[in-house]
Amino acid sequence: MEVGCFTGGDFAQNGYVVWCEATGQCVIVDPGAAALDMVGAVKAGAGELTAVLLTHAHLDHVEGLGVVRDYIDVPVYLHPADREMFDNVPTQAAMLGMACPELDPPDRELEDGVSFRFGDSVFKVIHTPGHSPGHVILYAEEDAVALVGDLVFAGSVGRTDLPGGDYQALFRSIREKVLTMPGETRLFTGHGPATTVEHERTTNPFLVPNYGGELA
Ligand SMILES: [Zn+2]
Ligand SMILES: [Zn+2]
Secondary structure (H helix, E strand, C coil), X not given: CXXXXXXXXXXXXXXXXXXXXXXXXXXXXXXXXCHHHHHHHHHHCCCEEXXXXXXXXXXXXXXXXXXXXXXXXXXXXXXXXXXXXXXXXXXXXXXXXXXXXXXXXXXXXXXXXXXXXXXXXEEEEEECCCCCCCCEEEEECCCCEEEEECCEECCEECCCCCCCCCHXXXXXXXXXXXXXXXXXXXXXXXXXXXXXXXXXXXXXXXXXXXXXXXXX
């Protein structure tokens, strides 16, 4: 598995093209402001794009969906608990004073615990509410890779003050779904640099006092 990161927009959002190197099949995760570059990478690598997976439905993670769909019609997956937020993208854009992209609805639902295959690569879908109700992370255990969206960042955690955010749920998701992964697992985040489980477990100021601690 090879992970390409594409950063763009006012929020410096990270979108990803994830490749199965053996077969050339690939998926796009969170097509934001850099979607055109992501499509360019798929074309340049002669990749066979099989799907678009969304970690959650915030504007900065979905605003490039139309760009991908203009290139190729592949199914778009979102957890149903974030569907309302997806349908409210025009409101999200208005609140931020941004232009609203034209977005067709997602095609299929992501479900906790299912395996998503492309080529020889597999992502396990893990529901991790807190930053948003339908937030998911994508875990490739064999490759020691996880795409964690806006759940946790290098040295920080996802905000919970937006509609649908839940502070307790966020920390529960991080503790039970991320910190339980092997320490060497690489975490590719929705904003900022990649990190590892061990690094965040031992240095993230939001997690150190809480790890194994009393906050539920
Ligand atoms: Zn977000
Ligand atoms: Zn974000």
